[in-house]
Amino acid sequence: MxxxxxxxxxxxxxxxxxxxxxxxxxxxxxxxxxxxxxxxxxxxxxxxxxxxxxxxxxxxxxxxxxxxxGDKVQALHTRSRGQAMLSRIRPVLTGLRDELGTAAYLTFYEDGEIRVAEVVDSPRAYRVDLWVGCEDSGHATALGKSVLRELDDEARQEYLSRHTLADLTPRTITRPSELLRRLDASPAAPAVTDLEEYSLGTVCVAVPVYWGDTVGSLGVPLPVDRRSRLREIPERLIPAANRVTRGLSLTI
Known part of the structure; x- marks a missing residue:
């Protein structure tokens, strides 16, 4: 030019x-x-x-x-609203990362899919590579299971009818009935765990967040040798999730 x-x-x-x-x-x-x-x-x-x-x-x-x-203008508005929302709650995720020394992940259930909305990490923070997207691994991740636990029976069945429960590790739950049984029997509710079900060597814990009527999840991974910390993580996650939900309510 x-x-x-x-x-x-x-x-x-x-x-x-x-x-x-x-x-x-x-x-x-x-x-x-x-x-x-x-x-x-x-x-x-x-x-x-x-x-x-x-x-x-x-x-x-x-x-x-x-x-x-046209529709493109609405799409721009929607993306701008999403960016404003993330900028409002990102400090909460950053604080969680710095406190726990691990990446913080945020998802939302949108259009029938569990999608990662934000990841806050750093070179020193432990993280897990999402080699299979949350859309196809909701049954194997704490993030996905946290969302599924919050859905009603009809929404769960509809989700499961569209997704194969792929065998990602020897620990992955691949039978829908067993997955639902464990979700309903989770002893640490509202926290949900993934015990090497998505990736060997990694355990995760997640709790629900809400953006109006849209359910999501906030979670962190840990190396399996720090598995003993899983009991204390919800004590940090739940207050952070409550702050995220309050922040999201200001963007509705």
């Missing part, structure tokens, strides 16, 4: 953003001519930008010839 091209590209971006601002002011949409007038743009420029923004999903053209914001 030459120096001469720079201002032209910047101007195009500015005009596109101005057009998006004008469209956002009309809940029921507005036609191209009105948008051009309100944005202070030439009609030809407006039509070109509208076609581009519709093509890329930032605007939609309705049957009446009016333009409204």
């Amino acid at each position: 030459s120096a001469r091209d720079g201002p032209t590209l910047i101007g195009s971006v500015q005009r596109a953003l101005r057009l998006l601002e004008v469209v956002s002011a009309h809940a029921n949409g507005a036609p191209a001519k009105q948008l051009a007038r309100e944005a202070g743009l030439a009609p030809a420029t407006t039509y070109h930008l509208l076609r581009t923004l519709v093509h890329d999903g930032y605007l939609r053209k309705l049957d009446g010839g009016v333009f409204v914001l």
Whole structure:
């Protein structure tokens, strides 16, 4: 790109953003001519930008010839909201990492899947590599089992109907009935453990968190030679999870 091209590209971006601002002011949409007038743009420029923004999903053209914001804008808003949420609760996870000397993991149950939302670690913190994603290993991780324990019977059965309980280690629970029995009989509730079920040499403990009606989990891993600490970890995890839930409530 030459120096001469720079201002032209910047101007195009500015005009596109101005057009998006004008469209956002009309809940029921507005036609191209009105948008051009309100944005202070030439009609030809407006039509070109509208076609581009519709093509890329930032605007939609309705049957009446009016333009409204598209799904891409909503997606940007959702991601921005998620970033704001994580920035609010990240200090809690950082404090947990520093106190326990292990990485802190946060998950949420979204669209029927258990997904990692944040990992706070450091070069000196113990961590476990998620070689199989939480979407496919919910039955074998403390993070996933914590979420499953909080779901009602119908939601659990629906989840299990879509996921194979893969045999990740010799200790992995692969029978749905046994998994559910152990979840309901967990003696350390609300804490849930993974005793080398996901990765040999690693044990984990997790507790639930909530973002409105969305359940998630907060958990930490430990090397198996520190397994004796599992009993004391919930005493640190539960207050941290409560702070996370309170922080999340401010972003709803």
